[in-house]
Amino acid sequence: MTEIAIDFKLTGAFDTRVKRPGSFLYTVRISLSASAEAVTGSVIFLFHLFCKDLDVWVRFIPDDKPDAEKKWTVDKVWSVRNGVIRCDGKPNGYIRTVESYANYKLHLEWRWPDKPTNSGVLLHRTGIDRVWPKCVQAQLMHENAGDFWLLNHSTIKVDGKQIGPQDSANAKKSPSNEKPVGEWNFYDIVCDSETVTLFVNGLLQNKGTDANPSHGPICLQSEGSPIEFRNVYLEPIPEK
Numbered sequence: 001m002t003e004i005a006i007d008f009k010l011t012g013a014f015d016t017r018v019k020r021p022g023s024f025l026y027t028v029r030i031s032l033s034a035s036a037e038a039v040t041g042s043v044i045f046l047f048h049l050f051c052k053d054l055d056v057w058v059r060f061i062p063d064d065k066p067d068a069e070k071k072w073t074v075d076k077v078w079s080v081r082n083g084v085i086r087c088d089g090k091p092n093g094y095i096r097t098v099e100s101y102a103n104y105k106l107h108l109e110w111r112w113p114d115k116p117t118n119s120g121v122l123l124h125r126t127g128i129d130r131v132w133p134k135c136v137q138a139q140l141m142h143e144n145a146g147d148f149w150l151l152n153h154s155t156i157k158v159d160g161k162q163i164g165p166q167d168s169a170n171a172k173k174s175p176s177n178e179k180p181v182g183e184w185n186f187y188d189i190v191c192d193s194e195t196v197t198l199f200v201n202g203l204l205q206n207k208g209t210d211a212n213p214s215h216g217p218i219c220l221q222s223e224g225s226p227i228e229f230r231n232v233y234l235e236p237i238p239e240k
Contacts, residue, residue, distance in 0.1 A: 058096050133151065
């Protein structure tokens with residue numbers, strides 16, 4: 001295990017430095033392992049620059065079976081290279097955290113290496129693993145990041161209007177502010193009790209209240225074409 005110093009600067013995406021929206025700068029010392037979830041103080045790293053695998057995630061593809069070479073589909077869809085999670089985008093499925101979470105600030109970065117299509121951050125997956133689980137989805141569809149999608153009869157209120165319950169429903173707030181294909185975007189998602197707030201590249205894109213479900217695993221979705229993720233971490237929100 002290697003101990004390194006990382007500066008937390010609240011302004012944007014990071015490689016070896018963690019940055020968040022705002023202007024406050026502070027420094028902490030953390031210990032990062034090459035694979036396991038790293039926890040220091042109030043920061044939980046779900047995937048960081050030094051990760052070599054996805055051992056704090058569960059990979060899910062429905063009806064997965066080994067091929068003639070005894071390789072499982074999930075092993076071909078999800079991989080880790082040079083501090084980046086790569087998802088091939090087909091077939092549909094996701095990776096989800098082993099642990100469940102509530103009351104936190106989640107940061108992650110994503111980019112489309114080629115043709116952009118669809119993906120999402122599935123918040124608080126409830127029930128059994130299925131392609132479209134009950135959850136509140138923070139949309140990652142190209143030019144739609146920052147939308148809410150309510151899957152499998154989940155619900156949320158936006159501007160006082162309830163969305164769901166139905167198979168799927170969305171709520172748009174602002175025009176897309178995503179970066180060009182090939183460049184890294186960042187999501188900051190605040191889940192505070194039953195309130196979910198979505199920031200895309202530092203811009204407030206959506207806010208919902210009375211979210212149901214409001215706790216559970218966090219999923220990154222495979223749905224369309226190759227997408228890459230990096231720097232996935234969360235900060236628990238202290239109890240009030």
